[in-house]
Amino acid sequence: MPTLETSSKKLQVIHTAIELFNNYGFHNAGVDLIAKESKIPKATFYNYFHSKERLIERCVSFQKSRLKEEVLAIIYSSRYRTSNDKLKEIIFLHVHFNSLYYLLLKAFFEIKQIYPQAYRMAIEYRKWLLHEIFDLVFSLENCTLKPDANMVLHLIDGLMFQILSSNSLDERDVVVGRLLGWLNETYN
Structure with missing residues (x-):
């Protein structure tokens, strides 16, 4: 075949x-x-x-689809007891050195002018994720501190930048450890 x-x-x-x-x-x-x-x-x-442009579009589209599948699997899974747990898992999905989100994050900064179609696909994912985070934040059970969906998305980006700017794996582990601690203190 x-x-x-x-x-x-x-x-x-x-x-x-x-x-x-x-x-x-x-x-x-x-x-x-x-x-x-x-x-x-x-x-x-x-x-x-x-062309290289069409390959980049396919790569961004591929990563976008994979990320959406992962996020939806988290949202609709019965494995996570609460919306807090789902929100944490979505953050962790996006915030690590080899995450699916890394290519889309690079696209925001590297391809806007040269490959606008691929850039738009990355932005579409970001808007979709923001909507999904908003829905999760809205459904948080009795949480005295409900984060803004934009804040959560900026947290993901900021943590990703901090991880990428770290010089060693130990520093990256510290960043992720701090995130875990902060999320557990804030939402439990």
């Missing part, structure tokens, strides 16, 4: 490109590097995606 094989190869290129964009940025990870790391000829790359 050539179509299934082609789809599998395209998906492999998308995964490779996401990793390269995360490591080197959208501007520094060029088509040559992506083709080389994906072990495909450059002509095949252009046959699959037609």
Whole structure:
């Protein structure tokens, strides 16, 4: 089945490109590097995606879809007892060094002018997440301190920046540990 094989190869290129964009940025990870790391000829790359712009759009769309699935799985799971637990889990999903959110966060700063369609997709995810956080915050049970949904989203971004600017894994662990402590004190 050539179509299934082609789809599998395209998906492999998308995964490779996401990793390269995360490591080197959208501007520094060029088509040559992506083709080389994906072990495909450059002509095949252009046959699959037609341009780097379309690949970036596919990568952002792919990450956006995966994040939405994860967030919805948390929201509709019976594994978490309260809305507080769900909110914490959504924050943790977004705030770690290898999170799915990292590519979208990079997109906010690196591609607005050059790849506006991919940038809009990242912004759409952010708006969708804000709505989901608002719904969770609104449903918090008897919480004397109900956070603003915007505040939670800015908390996610700020923690992600702090993690990314840390020079060592130990520093990153401290940041995540502080977040855990703060969330437990505030919402329990």
